[in-house]
Amino acid sequence: MIFSHVLVVDSKYKHEVLLDGEPILFEILDTCPKGPHDVPAPDLVQWADGLFLVYSITDRESFNYVRRVKQALQPDIPIALVGNKADMVHLRQVSQDEGEILAKDFECSFAEVAAAEQVDQVAEAFHELCRDVLALRRKAKQSLLDRMLGSKSIRVYSRVKSDSALPKD
Numbered sequence: 664m665i666f667s668h669v670l671v672v673d674s675k676y677k678h679e680v681l682l683d684g685e686p687i688l689f690e691i692l693d694t695c696p697k698g699p700h701d702v703p704a705p706d707l708v709q710w711a712d713g714l715f716l717v718y719s720i721t722d723r724e725s726f727n728y729v730r731r732v733k734q735a736l737q738p739d740i741p742i743a744l745v746g747n748k749a750d751m752v753h754l755r756q757v758s759q760d761e762g763e764i765l766a767k768d769f770e771c772s773f774a775e776v777a778a779a780e781q782v783d784q785v786a787e788a789f790h791e792l793c794r795d796v797l798a799l800r801r802k803a804k805q806s807l808l809d810r811m812l813g814s815k816s817i818r819v820y821s822r823v824k825s826d827s828a829l830p831k832d
């Protein structure tokens with residue numbers, strides 16, 4: 664299975680993990696905005712299965728940037744909103760509440776992480792997004808099955824040997 668994500672530098676990474684017992688290959692595309700109004704091209708988002716919107720809690724402009732990206736791209740794939748540099752609280756410009764409110768607005772997951780110090784937090788954010796991608800796939804598969812089989816439920820009855828011993832009515 665290929666899982667992809669778009670972040671905010673123009674390079675690709677691959678990383679394989681075992682997630683909930685399932686092997687997952689992450690293909691990570693880190694998009695590099697040239698400036699505050701340089702929004703990633705829509706085809707990048709079409710390539711991805713999930714989208715990471717990362718800002719720095721010490722940089723209000725980066726928070727505004729992810730808001731612009733979401734508005735410009737309107738992605739219909741699972742999103743994770745991530746506030747980085749959570750260790751630098753003394754320089755905080757974006758509160759945790761603001762991050763949570765924006766995530767509610769985006770209907771997506773939210774985490775504050777300190778990527779430079781806590782690799783586990785970053786991994787967990789990736790895993791959460793991956794679970795959302797897999798859940799969406801399962802849902803899409805189920806609704807395809809439902810459409811193919813029709814809305815009527817199908818009951819399966821199989822005659823077993825002891826049936827013949829049942830009294831006939």
Ligand SMILES: Nc1nc2c(ncn2[C@@H]2O[C@H](COP(=O)(O)OP(=O)(O)OP(=O)(O)O)[C@@H](O)[C@H]2O)c(=O)[nH]1
Nearest residue numbers: 671672695696747748749750751776777778779780
């Ligand atoms: N204190 C702290 N510093 C961080 C953290 N994450 C990244 N940095 C620092 O922030 C700087 C930018 O980090 P990059 O990994 O280059 O981040 P980027 O998103 O590529 O940043 P840009 O090059 O500005 O796009 C580096 O000096 C990192 O060491 C963090 O969680 N805490």
